[in-house]
Amino acid sequence: MKKRSFPTRVEGVSKLTGKSKYIDDLKFPNMLHGVSVRSSVPRGKIKGVSFKPGIDWEKFTIVRASDIPGKNVIQVILDDQPCLASSHISHPGEVVLLLAGEDREEVLKARDYVELDIEASPGIFSIEDSLAKKEVVWGSDNIFKEYTITKGDVAKGISAGSQVIEGSYSTGAQEQLYIENHGVIAHASDDGSITVWGSLQCPYYVQQALREVFSLPPEKVRVVQTETGGGFGGKEDYPSIISSHAALLSYKSKRPVKMIYSRAEDMEVTTKRHPSMSHIKMAVDKKGKITGLDFEFFLDGGAYATLSSVVLSRGTIHAAGPYNIENVRVHSKAVATNHPPFGAFRGFGAPQSIFALERHMDVVAKKLGIDPVEFRKINVLKIGDTTATGQSIAEEPGYHELFSTVDELMDFSEKSKSFAIQNKKNPIVKKGIGLACFFHGAGFTGSGESYLASIVGLEATRDGQVVVKASSTEIGQGANTIFSQVASSALGISEQSVIVARPDTSNVPNSGPTVASRTTMVVGDLLEKAGSSLVSTLRTTGFLGEVYTEREFFEASGKYIDQFGSLKSYVQYKQPPGIKWDEENYQGDAYATYAWAVYAAEVSVNTLTYETKVDDFVAIQEVGHVMHPTLAEGQIEGGVAQGVGYALSEKVVWEEGLMKNSQMTNYIMHTSADVPDIRVYFEEKNQNYGPKGAKGIGELPMDGPAPAIINAVQNALGSAPHFIPMLPEDLMEFMEASSES
Amino acid sequence: MSHKEEFTLKINGETKVFLAHPMERLLDTIRSDENLTGTKEGCGEGECGACSVLVNGKLVNSCLIPISQVASSEIETIEGVANSESLAPIQKSFLENGGAQCGFCTPGMVLAAISLLRDNPAPNLEEVKTALSGNLCRCTGYKKIFESTLICSQMEDQQ
Numbered sequence: 084m085k086k087r088s089f090p091t092r093v094e095g096v097s098k099l100t101g102k103s104k105y106i107d108d109l110k111f112p113n114m115l116h117g118v119s120v121r122s123s124v125p126r127g128k129i130k131g132v133s134f135k136p137g138i139d140w141e142k143f144t145i146v147r148a149s150d151i152p153g154k155n156v157i158q159v160i161l162d163d164q165p166c167l168a169s170s171h172i173s174h175p176g177e178v179v180l181l182l183a184g185e186d187r188e189e190v191l192k193a194r195d196y197v198e199l200d201i202e203a204s205p206g207i208f209s210i211e212d213s214l215a216k217k218e219v220v221w222g223s224d225n226i227f228k229e230y231t232i233t234k235g236d237v238a239k240g241i242s243a244g245s246q247v248i249e250g251s252y253s254t255g256a257q258e259q260l261y262i263e264n265h266g267v268i269a270h271a272s273d274d275g276s277i278t279v280w281g282s283l284q285c286p287y288y289v290q291q292a293l294r295e296v297f298s299l300p301p302e303k304v305r306v307v308q309t310e311t312g313g314g315f316g317g318k319e320d321y322p323s324i325i326s327s328h329a330a331l332l333s334y335k336s337k338r339p340v341k342m343i344y345s346r347a348e349d350m351e352v353t354t355k356r357h358p359s360m361s362h363i364k365m366a367v368d369k370k371g372k373i374t375g376l377d378f379e380f381f382l383d384g385g386a387y388a389t390l391s392s393v394v395l396s397r398g399t400i401h402a403a404g405p406y407n408i409e410n411v412r413v414h415s416k417a418v419a420t421n422h423p424p425f426g427a428f429r430g431f432g433a434p435q436s437i438f439a440l441e442r443h444m445d446v447v448a449k450k451l452g453i454d455p456v457e458f459r460k461i462n463v464l465k466i467g468d469t470t471a472t473g474q475s476i477a478e479e480p481g482y483h484e485l486f487s488t489v490d491e492l493m494d495f496s497e498k499s500k501s502f503a504i505q506n507k508k509n510p511i512v513k514k515g516i517g518l519a520c521f522f523h524g525a526g527f528t529g530s531g532e533s534y535l536a537s538i539v540g541l542e543a544t545r546d547g548q549v550v551v552k553a554s555s556t557e558i559g560q561g562a563n564t565i566f567s568q569v570a571s572s573a574l575g576i577s578e579q580s581v582i583v584a585r586p587d588t589s590n591v592p593n594s595g596p597t598v599a600s601r602t603t604m605v606v607g608d609l610l611e612k613a614g615s616s617l618v619s620t621l622r623t624t625g626f627l628g629e630v631y632t633e634r635e636f637f638e639a640s641g642k643y644i645d646q647f648g649s650l651k652s653y654v655q656y657k658q659p660p661g662i663k664w665d666e667e668n669y670q671g672d673a674y675a676t677y678a679w680a681v682y683a684a685e686v687s688v689n690t691l692t693y694e695t696k697v698d699d700f701v702a703i704q705e706v707g708h709v710m711h712p713t714l715a716e717g718q719i720e721g722g723v724a725q726g727v728g729y730a731l732s733e734k735v736v737w738e739e740g741l742m743k744n745s746q747m748t749n750y751i752m753h754t755s756a757d758v759p760d761i762r763v764y765f766e767e768k769n770q771n772y773g774p775k776g777a778k779g780i781g782e783l784p785m786d787g788p789a790p791a792i793i794n795a796v797q798n799a800l801g802s803a804p805h806f807i808p809m810l811p812e813d814l815m816e817f818m819e820a821s822s823e824s
Numbered sequence: 825m826s827h828k829e830e831f832t833l834k835i836n837g838e839t840k841v842f843l844a845h846p847m848e849r850l851l852d853t854i855r856s857d858e859n860l861t862g863t864k865e866g867c868g869e870g871e872c873g874a875c876s877v878l879v880n881g882k883l884v885n886s887c888l889i890p891i892s893q894v895a896s897s898e899i900e901t902i903e904g905v906a907n908s909e910s911l912a913p914i915q916k917s918f919l920e921n922g923g924a925q926c927g928f929c930t931p932g933m934v935l936a937a938i939s940l941l942r943d944n945p946a947p948n949l950e951e952v953k954t955a956l957s958g959n960l961c962r963c964t965g966y967k968k969i970f971e972s973t974l975i976c977s978q979m980e981d982q983q
Contacts, residue, residue: 091919092922094927095919095924096911096919098930099906099911099915099918099924099927099930099934100862100902100905100906100911100915101862101863101902101903102862103927104861105861105928107861107865108855259962260962261928261962262864262866262874262928262960262961263866263926263928264866311926312864312926312929313925313928313963314926315962346867346868346869558926559926559963560925561925713921713922714922716967716968717922717964717968720964720965720966720967720968721925721962721964721965722965723965724965725962725965746869746871747867747869747871748869748871752960752962753966754958755953755954755956755957755959756953756954757957758953758966758967760967761965761967
């Protein structure tokens with residue numbers, strides 16, 4: 084058994100005993116149940132709504148767009164998405180009307196008696212059709228956002244290569260599939276204020292959205308996060324919609340309203356990972372050095388702008404990978420279709436472009452006859468090199484060591500050669516090994532953290548505790564535990580004396596959204612500063628000496644509170660000196676720091692059943708200081724499992740913009756019987772940012788598995804698809820097409 | 825669901841009488857009638873296992889079982905696993921080994937592990953993987969759940 088000297092999960096006992104209260108576990112007196120009436124067509128004009136006989140409509144609260152007291156928008160970045168559709172439909176499942184009633188079954192039945200008269204018009208459902216403007220479904224050109232990153236002279240770089248190799252790659256949508264569906268309870272009080280309790284990642288995002296819908300000042304809108312059964316990005320922006328809907332029903336009925344989505348509804352209408360398309364042109368000289376990279380990257384954003392511009396930004400910045408390439412152009416667009424809007428999902432655009440680049444690296448290596456690891460070693464970033472945005476790398480990523488570790492752990496280079504011989508003897512099962520080399524920027528992009536200007540607080544209580552105040556949410560990743568570790572260490576008291584306040588906009592400051600691998604690194608760093616500042620206050624007043632025990636700390640804080648009324652320390656984010664970002668030209672320091680990683684997969688491909696099995700998976704990453712090994716490993720293992728699903732099993736089947744396989748029966752995530760062994764290793768070399776030098780890790784593990792696995796398939800078969808997900812039937816089609824050509 | 829009948833169930837050792845429609849889901853009896861909200865609903869169609877409980881010692885998805893089918897049975901939910909003083913060994917092992925993250929699949933997962941360890945006190949990894957395969961977890965990638973279960977099986981005071 085491992086020796087453990089780290090605290091156990093703060094809310095672990097209550098989760099393990101079933102005492103934690105998730106949103107559907109709460110019942111309020113006089114509570115109604117709300118449901119959404121949705122469009123079944125992807126695009127069209129709303130002609131009318133009729134309420135068919137057979138239902139006593141007096142018993143139900145009915146909300147339409149005309150009932151909205153403020154603006155009919157869901158505020159994210161642009162204001163293009165209505166809270167309730169009033170004239171046009173832009174995607175299947177778009178909400179036109181809301182119903183609430185005493186009994187959930189009765190409201191669900193009543194929903195079937197509402198008839199929407201919609202004059203359907205043709206929709207578009209692919210990036211190609213959107214780019215070709217087969218129909219213009221958003222703005223004047225279907226383009227939500229476009230970026231270009233330029234480094235050096237790409238035309239020169241391409242012509243400088245002895246070989247130019249092109250390739251096109253695509254990735255599918257992916258459902259977050261948190262086990263707890265979306266849900267909220269809303270209450271509009273007589274004094275005109277709104278309170279929402281719910282399963283969500285970003286309380287202040289929801290507060291902002293509700294303020295627009297109800298035209299209310301912040302003090303009149305309270306958002307409380309209840310225990311949340313997984314998010315992975317899926318509960319970043321969508322809670323603004325379901326919260327607004329429940330709040331409107333409460334506003335009209337004057338009663339609390341609970342809205343809980345069924346699994347099918349959740350899968351059909353809430354956000355998913357953006358499908359992507361990439362075209363890469365790469366020039367390489369005789370020594371294997373990449374001389375030029377021209378990367379065209381596209382995302383399907385769905386019907387409304389939502390977060391697509393930011394997802395595109397991260398995908399664009401990560402497209403050139405952790406390689407030192409003199410001449411780069413990355414050109415990207417997020418385009419509109421009539422799919423329900425795509426949104427945040429762990430990795431946030433990076434897994435898409437990294438898949439394309441890392442697959443292309445293996446395709447190029449094969450074409451040049453170079454070992455794929457050697458090819459990467461020639462090109463990886465070293466300290467002092469610059470990224471595609473011109474960011475000078477201030478720390479040594481240490482890729483050569485990461486590659487050596489992969490070799491030690493898996494016998495990588497030996498196997499990549501010996502499998503070829505072994506495969507000749509085995510006509511059915513072919514073995515392969517492959518890897519991906521990548522980085523992931525921690526925290527918000529560019530000046531994002533400066534704009535957020537997050538605030539974190541610490542407050543000492545009279546009864547001998549210190550309360551952490553932040554809006555960062557615990558969604559399973561361990562934020563509560565990390566915060567209590569950071570605060571206890573900064574204050575010099577035990578973790579048991581630190582209480583992490585429940586995120587509630589009436590009680591905690593805005594520490595920013597729980598996204599972008601930023602909670603430990605950025606918010607944790609503020610917390611560490613708040614702790615030092617609180618201790619320094621106690622020392623300055625003479626209540627606390629240089630060396631102290633926990634008892635002395637609380638005696639001192641008690642004295643301070645007696646004399647001055649309260650003991651608090653609030654700290655706001657300030658950009659570290661030296662970070663420069665040019666938003667206009669996408670040049671400069673895209674992220675304060677990066678996690679550096681090499682992931683490798685060993686696979687068996689059955690050429691009779693076309694099944695691909697991952698036999699071994701190694702995830703090696705340099706992430707700075709590891710705050711809590713068990714939690715950190717849990718993040719990586721969970722992310723890798725999602726990445727394996729992204730590559731091999733999780734396929735959204737679309738029909739006219741609607742997900743057809745909206746069940747856990749036919750949208751396949753890995754069970755315990757399917758998941759490969761996932762071996763996780765941390766390097767802790769560069770400890771320059773974050774509390775005690777801890778860099779962000781939440782999204783990192785989503786980036787590497789898919790390209791590593793498909794590269795392993797290429798090693799096994801000689802060639803492999805340029806797309807994911809690659810289910811057995813997809814591989815079959817690919818192999819049959821390859822053998823024909 | 826207007827027609828109602830009386831059903832007697834023993835839940836976590838206590839005998840309870842319910843007036844319910846024969847087709848009422850056991851999940852609703854547990855969550856709504858009995859207010860034992862540790863048992864979760866994740867999909868409502870027997871795929872995710874978040875609603876797992878033990879009926880006469882057997883692991884079932886309570887979203888698929890009508891109350892009439894389990895009349896007079898003994899039901900164990902997550903609330904009955906720990907005693908008031910301390911966690912059961914399996915809960916302690918999940919806590920110490922990172923077996924729970926968001927916690928939503930956790931009650932069902934713990935009951936699935938209990939069910940396995942009662943039948944097979946010293947399972948190997950493959951047996952653990954198979955026994956837990958009806959319970960989906962999106963957070964952990966399962967590895968820490970396997971470790972939690974195996975380490976518990978090696979503890980002396982395992983029940």
